[in-house]
Amino acid sequence: MGWAEYITRRDPLAGGFLMICAPSGATRAHQPQTRSERPKNERSLHDKDMTSGNPLRLIIGFAIPMFLGMLFQQFYSMVDTVVVGKFLGVGPLAGVGATSSLNFMVIGFCTGVCNGFAIPVAQMFGAKRDSELRKYVANSTWLCIFFSVVLTTLVVGFCRPILTLMNTPEDIFEYAYLYIVIIFLGIPFTFLYNILAALIRSLGDSRTPVVFLGVASLINIVLDIVFVIVLHMGVEGPAIATVISQGLSGAICLWYMKRKFEILRISREEWKLRGTYIKTLCYMGIPMGLQYSVTAIGTLVIQAAVNGFGSLTVAGVTAAQRINSFISCPVESIGATMAPYSGQNMGAGKLDRVGKGLRDASILGFAVSAVLFVIVLLTGKQLSLIFLDTADDRVIAYSYQFLVTTAAGYFLLTLVNAVRFTIQGMGFSVFAITSGVLEMIARTLAGLVLVPLIGYTGICLAHPLAWIFADSFLIPAFFYCKKKVQRLYD
Numbered sequence: 284m285g286w287a288e289y290i291t292r293r294d295p296l297a298g299g300f301l302m303i304c305a306p307s308g309a310t311r312a313h314q315p316q317t318r319s320e321r322p323k324n325e326r327s328l329h330d331k332d333m334t335s336g337n338p339l340r341l342i343i344g345f346a347i348p349m350f351l352g353m354l355f356q357q358f359y360s361m362v363d364t365v366v367v368g369k370f371l372g373v374g375p376l377a378g379v380g381a382t383s384s385l386n387f388m389v390i391g392f393c394t395g396v397c398n399g400f401a402i403p404v405a406q407m408f409g410a411k412r413d414s415e416l417r418k419y420v421a422n423s424t425w426l427c428i429f430f431s432v433v434l435t436t437l438v439v440g441f442c443r444p445i446l447t448l449m450n451t452p453e454d455i456f457e458y459a460y461l462y463i464v465i466i467f468l469g470i471p472f473t474f475l476y477n478i479l480a481a482l483i484r485s486l487g488d489s490r491t492p493v494v495f496l497g498v499a500s501l502i503n504i505v506l507d508i509v510f511v512i513v514l515h516m517g518v519e520g521p522a523i524a525t526v527i528s529q530g531l532s533g534a535i536c537l538w539y540m541k542r543k544f545e546i547l548r549i550s551r552e553e554w555k556l557r558g559t560y561i562k563t564l565c566y567m568g569i570p571m572g573l574q575y576s577v578t579a580i581g582t583l584v585i586q587a588a589v590n591g592f593g594s595l596t597v598a599g600v601t602a603a604q605r606i607n608s609f610i611s612c613p614v615e616s617i618g619a620t621m622a623p624y625s626g627q628n629m630g631a632g633k634l635d636r637v638g639k640g641l642r643d644a645s646i647l648g649f650a651v652s653a654v655l656f657v658i659v660l661l662t663g664k665q666l667s668l669i670f671l672d673t674a675d676d677r678v679i680a681y682s683y684q685f686l687v688t689t690a691a692g693y694f695l696l697t698l699v700n701a702v703r704f705t706i707q708g709m710g711f712s713v714f715a716i717t718s719g720v721l722e723m724i725a726r727t728l729a730g731l732v733l734v735p736l737i738g739y740t741g742i743c744l745a746h747p748l749a750w751i752f753a754d755s756f757l758i759p760a761f762f763y764c765k766k767k768v769q770r771l772y773d
Contacts, residue, residue: 333345333409333487333623333624333627333628334409334627334628334630334631334633334636338624338636338639338640338643339643339644339647341624341640342617342620342621342624342640342643342644342647343647345487345620345623345624346613346616346617346619346620347616348490348492348493349484349493349616349619349620350612350613350616350617351493351497352480352492352493352496352616353612353615353616353619354609354612355493355496355497355499355500357605357608357609357612362500362503362504362507362521363379363507363521363522363524363525364376364379364380364601364602364605365669366507366508366511366512366520366521367379367511367518367521368598368602370511370512371511371517371518373594373595373598373678374454374455374458374594375455375458375517375518376598376601376602377452377455377458377594377597377598377601378455378456378457378458378459378462378518379458379459379462379518379521379601380597380598380600380601380602380604381446381449381451381452381455381459381586381590381597381601382446382459382462382463382466383586383601383604384449384579384582384583384585384586385445385446385449385463385579385583385586386463386466387575387579387582388575388576388579388580388582388583389434389438389467389470389576390466390470390473391572391575391576391578391579392434392572392573392575392576393430393431393434393470393473393474393477393572394473394477394572394575395568395571395572395573395574395575395576395715396426396427396430396568396569396571396572397427397474397477397478397480397481397568398477398481398568398571398619398622398707399564399567399568399569399570399571399572399707399712400419400423400426400427400478400481400482400564400567400568401423401478401481401482401484401485401622401623401626402485402567402622402626402707402708402710402712403419403563403564403567404416404419404420404423404482404485404486405485405486405622405623405626405627405630405708406626406627406629406630406710407419407630408485408486408487408546408627408630409626409627409628409629409630409631410630410631413546414553416546417546417547417548417549417550417553418553418557418560419560419563419564420482420547420549421549421553421554421555422556422557422560422561422564423478423482423564423568424478425556425561426561426564426565426568427474427475427478428474430474431470431471431473431474432471434470435467435468435470435471438467438470439464439467439468442460442463442464442467443460446459446460446463448587449583449586449587449590450587450590450591451590452590452593452594452597454594455594455597458517458518461517461518461519461522462518462519462521462522463522465519465522465523465526466522466525466526468526469525469526469529469530472526472529472530472533473529475529475530475533475534475537476492476529476530476532476533476536479492479533479536479537479540480492480536482540482547483536483540483544484623485623485626485627486544486546486547487623487627491536491539491543492532492536495532495535495536495539496532498531498532498535499528499529499531499532499535500528502527502528502531503524503525503527503528506520506523506524506527506528507520507521507524510523510524566712566713567707567710567712568712570712570713570714570715570716571707571712571715573715573716573719574703574715574716574718574719575719576719577716577719577720577722577723578719578722578723578726578749580723580727581722581723581724581725581726581727581729581730581745581749582726582745584726584727584729584730584731585726585729585730585742585745587730588730588734588741588742589742592739595677595678595681596681596739598678598681599667599677599678599679599680599681599682599685600681600682600685600742602667602669602678602682603667603681603682603683603685603686603689604685606659606663606666606667606669606682606686607685607686607689607690610655610658610659610690611655611693611696613651613655614648614651614652614655614693614696614697614700615696615700617644617647617648617651617697617700617701618644618648618697618699618700618701618703618704619700619704620644620704621640621641621644621700621701621704621705621708622704622705622707622708623708624637624640624705624708625637625640625641625704625705625707625708625709626708626709628640629708629709629710629768634765634768634769637705637708637709637765638765640705641701641702641705641761644701644705645697645698645701645702648694648697648698648700648701649694649697651693651697652693652694652696652697653694655690655693656690656691656693659686659687659690660687660690663682663683663686663687663690664679664682664683666686667679667682667683667686681739684739684740684743685742685743688740688743688744688746688747689743689746689747691747692746692747692750692751695747695750695751695754696746696750698750698754698757698758699718699750699753699754699757702754702757702758702760702761703715703718703753703757705761706757706760706761706764709764709765709768711760711764714756714757714760714764717756717760718753718756718757718760719753721749721752721753721755721756722749722750722752722753723749724752725745725748725749725751725752725753726745726746726748726749728748729741729742729744729745729748729749730742730745733745733748
């Protein structure tokens, strides 16, 4: 009896809360052939098995391409911010920055959903059940189309009222609206790239999407310069450039995947909508998406508090947030690696490797966090000047304080990401919502309690406080999940 089948029969939560198995209706007769029985070309060198070998070496090898991919993704926002700040001024920069939390909430949901959809694919890959893997891929495609249409319609329609509720200053309101509404119109492209990249990573290939993101980032830079400097467009120029670049990276990724991945060549029968698969995918994807969105609600409260301090503070925090998003990529990539790693090993029934991988990833993340903090401490002010065309000491001071305080908590962020993604890869996706709720509560408390008490420092403490709240839940949650799965072996 295979691992997935064993869990299906033993765990009453299978197909519901604990999603680490195939649909309960699957039988041995309907399962794909073993690896030795499959066509030799069905699994190629493009597919990386993470169920054997040194965990730390695998994690580092997988995390480095993901890190580079995250850097390229941050280039989209960073280049927009630099061009707006340097060539359009503090007002447009503040307008773009005032949308960052809303952007994170919506785009983060898209990213989280796609990453969640890829977890059953990673588990089926680890279990060597390729036909079911392709059915999950097909059904995740239909779901992405649905979510992209519905989400785009909703957020574009309600964008202006949301910005009003966020207390966006009048002098930057139109800048904020014009920029973010164009970004939201590109949500289908966001889904396109993220689902394809997530699926490819679930098969162990974290390098290929990086190449396409690199090309797209270069195009984004060129388009930013052309739209703003040559064509004299406002904040809409960088937004359009970002959407075009995102769409291009997704299109190239699709082309490559069709040509190179034999295992993902889906038959007409496998393309059919299946309720059981849809249910499983939603149970994995929606909690991960909501985790990002719920987390972002607290960030919206913080953004509203920042907006209340005026345009100079918004500009300083905007620059700091862009730098933070860029510098924290190594920590984020180490954590994100744990979803496909733990998913594959759970599918293969190797729970012991999950724990070893989490330990190694955490130690690696702590070391990286220390280095990053020193870099921020020594160069934070100089980094802020990259995004600002003003020598106002107040703006620089706001940016530096936010950066240093946030970077001091990177070791907490390491645990948040590593443990959260490990739990999600194990199949306990719903726990992501709980940790997200705790982060939301922490940031809300910072915005509503700390800011009135200690002013701007309360804003700077929001992220570390949120990570403390999340870790206080996630660490014991991992041991709970491990114990629950371990019973399936007994």
